[in-house]
Amino acid sequence: MMMGFMMWMAGSTVHLFSIGITFSALWQPLNALRSVGKGNGYSTSVTLSFYKNHLFFFAVFEPFKDPRVDTLAPKLLFIALNLAAMGLGVWKLNTLGLLPTNPSDWVSSLSPALLYQFCDCIPMLWGIYWTVTGFHKDSLVIFLHALFIGGHHLPALANVVARSAALGVLAFPFSGDRQTMPSNCNIVVALFAVILIGASHAVSSARNGAMMIRQPTSSMFMEAPAFRNGAECSSGGRVDIAMTLDGNYLRGTMAAVLSILQHTACPESVAFHFLTAADESDDGDDADSDRDGLAAALRATFPFLDLRVYRFDPSRVRGRISRSVRQELDQPLNYARVYLADTLPSHVRRVTYLDSDVVVVDDIRTLASVDLGGRVVAAPEYCHANFSNYFTPAFWNDPTLNRTFRGRRPCYFNTGVMVMDVGKWRAGGYTRRVEEWMAVQKRRRIYHLGSLPPFLLVLAGDIRAVDHRWNQHGLGGDNVEGRCRGLHPGPISLLHWSGKGKPWLRLDARRPCAVDYLWAPYDLYRHSSRVIEEW
Numbered sequence: 001m002m003m004g005f006m007m008w009m010a011g012s013t014v015h016l017f018s019i020g021i022t023f024s025a026l027w028q029p030l031n032a033l034r035s036v037g038k039g040n041g042y043s044t045s046v047t048l049s050f051y052k053n054h055l056f057f058f059a060v061f062e063p064f065k066d067p068r069v070d071t072l073a074p075k076l077l078f079i080a081l082n083l084a085a086m087g088l089g090v091w092k093l094n095t096l097g098l099l100p101t102n103p104s105d106w107v108s109s110l111s112p113a114l115l116y117q118f119c120d121c122i123p124m125l126w127g128i129y130w131t132v133t134g135f136h137k138d139s140l141v142i143f144l145h146a147l148f149i150g151g152h153h154l155p156a157l158a159n160v161v162a163r164s165a166a167l168g169v170l171a172f173p174f175s176g177d178r179q180t181m182p183s184n185c186n187i188v189v190a191l192f193a194v195i196l197i198g199a200s201h202a203v204s205s206a207r208n209g210a211m212m213i214r215q216p217t218s219s220m221f222m223e224a225p226a227f228r229n230g231a232e233c234s235s236g237g238r239v240d241i242a243m244t245l246d247g248n249y250l251r252g253t254m255a256a257v258l259s260i261l262q263h264t265a266c267p268e269s270v271a272f273h274f275l276t277a278a279d280e281s282d283d284g285d286d287a288d289s290d291r292d293g294l295a296a297a298l299r300a301t302f303p304f305l306d307l308r309v310y311r312f313d314p315s316r317v318r319g320r321i322s323r324s325v326r327q328e329l330d331q332p333l334n335y336a337r338v339y340l341a342d343t344l345p346s347h348v349r350r351v352t353y354l355d356s357d358v359v360v361v362d363d364i365r366t367l368a369s370v371d372l373g374g375r376v377v378a379a380p381e382y383c384h385a386n387f388s389n390y391f392t393p394a395f396w397n398d399p400t401l402n403r404t405f406r407g408r409r410p411c412y413f414n415t416g417v418m419v420m421d422v423g424k425w426r427a428g429g430y431t432r433r434v435e436e437w438m439a440v441q442k443r444r445r446i447y448h449l450g451s452l453p454p455f456l457l458v459l460a461g462d463i464r465a466v467d468h469r470w471n472q473h474g475l476g477g478d479n480v481e482g483r484c485r486g487l488h489p490g491p492i493s494l495l496h497w498s499g500k501g502k503p504w505l506r507l508d509a510r511r512p513c514a515v516d517y518l519w520a521p522y523d524l525y526r527h528s529s530r531v532i533e534e535w
Contacts, residue, residue: 003028003085007092014096022096025089029082221301221524224258227267237269239368240351242340244333245274245294245309249356251504252497254301255522259359261302262522266365271306273344273351274298275336278311301524310343312336320438322445329450329479337415338434338451341425349423355416357476357502359519362493367470368419376425378464379418380471383411387460390453395446408461415455416498417471419464433458449479469493475515476501484513495519 006021093099241260243253253274261267276294295309314332316339321330328334336343337353344351352368354360370378387410388396395401425431437454440446447453469491476499477483483501495518497503503519506512508527 004088007088014098018092018096022089022092025092026086029085029089033079033082220526221254221297222526223300224261224302224524226304227261229268230265233266233269237266237365239264239266239270239365240273240344240348241270241364241368242273242275242337242344242351242353243356244312244336245276245298246331246333246356247294248328249502250294250297251523251525252356252358252502254298254524255504255519256354256356256358256360257298257302257305258524259361259522260364261305263360264363264365268304268306270364272308273348274307274309275312275333275340275343276309277314277331277333277336312339312343317438320435320442322438322441335451338431338454340420341422342431344422349421350419351422352419353415353417355496355498357497358417359495359522360493361495362469367417367466367493370419370464370466372419372421372464375462375464376421376428376430377418377459378466379413379415380468381411381413381463381465382468383409385412387412387456390449390456391447392445394444401440401446404457405461410456410460412456413460413463414471414473414496414498415452416473416496417494419466430458467493471496473498475499475503475513477513485515487515 003021003025007018007025011018090099243256245253257272260270264270274295295307298305298307298309312333317332317335321332321335323330340351340353350368350372352364372378390412434454434457437457441454468488470493472488472492472494473496474485475487475495476497477485479500482499485499495515497515497519501513503512503516504523504525506516507520507523
C-alpha cells in the first residue's frame with residue numbers, strides 16, 4: 001500500500017523521484033524472491049526443490065520446514081504478492097512511457113517497406129485528370145497543381161479517382177480504351193483519392209469560411225440570471241458593446257457577457273452588437289435572425305439581454321488577408337473590427353469593442369465613457385514595448401513606408417479592447433486607410449500578426465491612452481506556444497487571454513495556468529456536451 005501511494009505521489013512524468021520510486025517497486029519484490037532467508041542463517045539462493053510432493057521455492061520457508069505442516073498455500077500467496085508488486089512497477093513504467101509498447105519503438109527491427117513504382121502510376125493519374133478537365137496546353141501544370149497543392153477541380157477529380165480505384169480500371173488519354181490498372185498502382189491511386197478528397201474538403205471549407213461546428217443549442221449553456229439596473233442608472237446612459245460571434249469562441253463570449261453584466265451597476269443599459277460570419281452564398285440581409293444557432297444560444301442563455309446580430313460578409317476581406325503566425329488570426333471574422341463603422345446602425349455613435357477571450361471585473365461604463373479628447377480610438381497604450389518588432393525589416397528599410405509614423409510617437413496598443421468614435425471613423429475614412437495597408441501587405445510582407453499591424457500603421461501614436469488596468473493582456477501566452485504567464489502588477493479591471501492559450505481549452509485539457517482559474521467562475525458551459533466536432 002505504501003509503495004502504491006508513493007508511486008501515485010510521483011506522478012506520470014519522468015523525473016528523478018518517479019524513476020527512483022519505480023526502480024524501488026521493481027527491485028524490492030525481485031530481491032525478496034531472489035535472496036530472502038539470509039537473516040535466518042541460510043545463505044541459499046533461489047532454489048527449486050521438492051519436499052514430500054510440495055514445491056519449495058525460497059529459503060525464507062526453510063526455518064518452518066515440518067512434515068506435519070503444509071506450507072504450499074503460504075508459498076503461493078508469497079509468490080503472488082511479489083509478482084503483483086512487480087506488476088505494479090511494470091505498470092508504472094508504462095505510464096511513464098518507458099516501455100516499448102508502440103510500433104515506433106521497434107522501427108529498427110522492421111523489414112524495409114515495399115517500394116511501389118509510383119512512376120508507373122503517374123500516366124494513369126494523369127489520365128484521370130485528363131478525363132475531368134479535357135486536354136489543353138496547360139493541363140499538365142494544372143494536374144501537378146491539383147496533385148500537390150489542391151485547386152478548382154479537386155472535388156470532381158477526387159470523385160473520379162475514387163470511382164476508378166474502386167473499379168480497378170482507369171482511362172488513358174493516349175488511347176480510347178479502358179485498361180486494367182496494374183496491381184502495384186492500387187495503393188498509390190487509393191492514397192491519391194484520399195488525399196484529393198481531403199484536400200477538396202479543406203478547400204471547400206476554406207472558401208466558405210466555415211468549420212465543422214455543430215449548431216449550438218440552449219442545452220449546452222446554463223441560463224444566466226436576470227440582471228437589473230440600480231437606482232443610480234439614468235435612461236440616457238446607454239453603453240454599446242461590440243463583439244464577434246464565432247462557434248469556436250462562443251464559450252468565451254458567454255463568459256465575457258456574463259462578467260460585463262455581473263459587474264456593471266446598469267446591466268439593462270448595456271446593448272450588445274455581435275458580428276458573425278455569414279455564408280458567402282447567403283442572400284439574406286444583415287438583420288438579427290433567431291434562425292442563427294449562435295444567436296439562439298445567446299438568447300437562451302441571456303433571455304433579458306439587449307442584443308443584435310449582424311452578418312459580416314467574409315468576401316469583403318478574404319482577398320486582403322495575408323498569412324500570419326497563427327491560423328486563428330487569419331480568419332475573416334478577426335478583421336470584422338475594421339468594418340464596425342460600416343456595420344453598426346447610424347444611431348450608434350460610440351462603441352466599445354471587446355475580444356471574446358476577456359473577462360471584465362469592473363463597471364464597463366467607466367471604460368465606455370472615457371474622454372476621447374477628439375481622437376477616433378481610445379485604448380491602453382504600451383510604449384515600453386519594442387514597437388519595431390511588429391513589422392518586418394522590409395518595412396523599416398523602406399523610407400517610403402516607414403515615414404508613415406513621421407510626426408507621431410507610435411506605441412503598441414491591443415485592438416482587442418478599444419473604444420471607438422464611430423462617427424469620426426466614418427468621416428475619416430479609416431476603413432479605407434486600413435485596407436490600403438492590407439493591400440501593401442499582400443504585395444510586400446511588412447508584418448506578421450493578422451489584423452493588429454494595419455491598425456498600428458493607421459492609429460499608433462494618435463489614440464487616446466487609457467489606464468492599463470483595462471487590458472491585462474497576454475494571459476494566453478505567446479502566439480506560438482501559448483505558455484503560462486502571470487498577472488502584471490497593478491490594479492485590474494479587465495483580464496484578456498490574448499495569445500494562443502485559451503482558458504476553456506486549457507481547463508478542459510486538465511493543463512490550466514493559474515490565471516485560468518480567474519476565468520472559470522464565469523463559465524456557463526455544460527461540460528456534458530461538446531460544441532466543436534473533430535473531423
